[in-house]
Amino acid sequence: MHLPHINYGNYRKKWLRKASIFSFKNCALIVPVSEALVASDYRYDSAAPEKQGLKNLIPGLATPIQVIHNGFDAAFWNDPGNARKHFSFLTVATGITASNRAKVKGIDLILEAAHRFKHFHFTLVGDDRFSTALPNVTIAPAMDKESLRLAYQQSQFYLQLSASEGFPNALAEAMLCGCVPIGSKVGEIAHIIGNTGFILEKRDFGLLCTIFDNLATDKTLAEKRRQARDRITTHFSYSLRKEKLLGIIDQSK
Known part of the structure; x- marks a missing residue:
């Protein structure tokens, strides 16, 4: 992601950008947790660049990509059915x-x-x-x-x-x-x-x-x-x- 208006993302700094691009181009496989990190049209905040994700930030990226979402232990993270404080x-x-x-x-x-x-x-x-x-x-x-x-x-x-x-x-x-x-x-x-x-x-x-x-x-x-x-x-x-x-x-x- 590259959100320069809030000073966020590796691509706003020269050497972080170079290191990130080198890493993504030279690894065997990229395994992001979200499709949006591969390529997305960002429209939530109009102050940010619309084209986001690896394929937009690194044109010509040829490294294979496989999205695997995060996973969670539903036995540990559980709802006991208790009443909650409203609002x-x-x-x-x-x-x-x-x-x-x-x-x-x-x-x-x-x-x-x-x-x-x-x-x-x-x-x-x-x-x-x-x-x-x-x-x-x-x-x-x-x-x-x-x-x-x-x-x-x-x-x-x-x-x-x-x-x-x-x-x-x-x-x-x-x-x-x-x-x-x-x-x-x-x-x-x-x-x-x-x-x-x-x-x-x-x-x-x-x-x-x-x-x-x-x-x-x-x-x-x-x-x-x-x-x-x-x-x-x-x-x-x-x-x-x-x-x-x-x-x-x-x-x-």
Whole structure:
């Protein structure tokens, strides 16, 4: 990905760009986790170049590419069926004290939403050095797997409002744990969510407000909670990823 307007991506720096191009051209096989990382038309933020992905950033790339999505342990990441605090939203993101990292992860949109929707509660997990004066935003440090699972299991919604993502693990983990997903239309996010949550088509706060405004009257949230877990177990299981990766190894023998 190359998003120079928020200072993101290896291709914005000469030597990182050269090293990345050399690596991709000289390896035997590229195994990305998302089709969007191969080639995509990026339309989420009009300030970014539209053509993204390896084939657009490295014209003439001849290295074989095989997409293998991430996979997840549905026995560990589980939904105990507990009641959730209404209008509770969780986001996991590290390093967001850096302004460009915060923009990549959509933290600015989340804080704007917290300011507008004062009766909603937002939790940001991953960087306890980050701070905000907003009373309805809780900042939590990075967590171990067990603590993170509990955090997912206590939240009604999971927010993945990133400006760039390949395949965000936290989104799938949260869906397995019963969070209704709300995500930006970048990378693999829309494919992960499918029809089990809500998609922010553009980086537009008005569109995000429309999604939030409609949550209070949405009668399908309980069904979406169940569907979200089912979608990950069906399409993104750990065993499926394992099978495909072992297949690559067998072919190379």
